[in-house]
Amino acid sequence: MEEFKYLIPEESIDAIVTNVSKLREIENSLRMIFAKNNYNEVLMPSFEYVDLYTQLDCGFEQEKMFQYINHEGKNVAMRCDFTIPLARFYSTNNYDNEVARYCYFGKVYRKEIMHKGRSSEFFQGGVELINKPGIDGDKECLNMIQESLPHLCLKNVLVEIGSARFFNRLCTLVDDKAEELTEILKLRDISGMKKFVANNDFNDELNNLLLKLPTAFGDITLLDAAIKGISDEVLLKALERLKELYNSLDNKESIIFDLGMVPAMKYYTGLMIKGYSDKSAQPIISGGRYDDLLPRFNKNVGAIGFCYHMNHILKAIDKQGEDNDD
Numbered sequence: 001m002e003e004f005k006y007l008i009p010e011e012s013i014d015a016i017v018t019n020v021s022k023l024r025e026i027e028n029s030l031r032m033i034f035a036k037n038n039y040n041e042v043l044m045p046s047f048e049y050v051d052l053y054t055q056l057d058c059g060f061e062q063e064k065m066f067q068y069i070n071h072e073g074k075n076v077a078m079r080c081d082f083t084i085p086l087a088r089f090y091s092t093n094n095y096d097n098e099v100a101r102y103c104y105f106g107k108v109y110r111k112e113i114m115h116k117g118r119s120s121e122f123f124q125g126g127v128e129l130i131n132k133p134g135i136d137g138d139k140e141c142l143n144m145i146q147e148s149l150p151h152l153c154l155k156n157v158l159v160e161i162g163s164a165r166f167f168n169r170l171c172t173l174v175d176d177k178a179e180e181l182t183e184i185l186k187l188r189d190i191s192g193m194k195k196f197v198a199n200n201d202f203n204d205e206l207n208n209l210l211l212k213l214p215t216a217f218g219d220i221t222l223l224d225a226a227i228k229g230i231s232d233e234v235l236l237k238a239l240e241r242l243k244e245l246y247n248s249l250d251n252k253e254s255i256i257f258d259l260g261m262v263p264a265m266k267y268y269t270g271l272m273i274k275g276y277s278d279k280s281a282q283p284i285i286s287g288g289r290y291d292d293l294l295p296r297f298n299k300n301v302g303a304i305g306f307c308y309h310m311n312h313i314l315k316a317i318d319k320q321g322e323d324n325d326d
Ligand SMILES: N[C@@H](Cc1c[nH]c[nH+]1)C(=O)O
Pocket: 081, 082, 083, 126, 127, 128, 264, 265, 286, 287, 288, 304, 305, 306, 307
């Protein structure tokens, strides 16, 4: 038994952040940017009913939650997302459907596949912008991300944007093959996509589009080319909306399109955002528009938000430092 004093569970591996001064420095810069943009910081509870996450059909699986049965006999989970609890919070605290701006810093807990050396604790800092619909809301978030990039202490950061509306329509078009398509896109599997197209009987236009998706990231010329080849109205609208948003941005630097982007969260309905550093395989920023979530709390308003994955940012900073030492 003696050795157990010195061991930590696999879930905790990697969760120890030693570079706390850097973490606080970035956190404080982000806090100032959020405050300047009128986001109110909230401290959310660590525990929520499991039902909150599961009954909304947002893709949170029970198996991924750390949970226990409380004194009422109800299943309670450690917070595994900020967005859903904040949607609940808005619905019970905002009677006039006003625009709300929340920001937060804290951990979410999600069970990761064990034996991969991945921690199950993720430090996030993020914002939720509720009831600022359409391009105005999307722009506000992208502008804030642009404002934050120089404060992340990372040299090469790219902000990829995609569309959940586009993705969802593709899933409808491939019908019962949606799951297979999702896996292929997640892996950016070029040969998998070739087989997928060969094994199915889709029309030529869809086949051509699907074959391009695993490598469909690039600048505005990529988007324009895709728009030219599409006649499906929903797909077209989704891409035109991305283009309109892009054209409305004052600062377009670091922004590229990813037409094969798969929603990281099932609740995304429109714009999706993923920020990457060349020193990190995992996204350092992720977010998106989720216009169908608040209606599930009887609030007929749309919303958008994003978060910084602080663990990944710190790891990328370490890697950057190591590479500079070489
Ligand atoms: N909650 C999302 C990020 C996000 C905030 N708002 C919208 N999306 C996540 O954990 O990845």
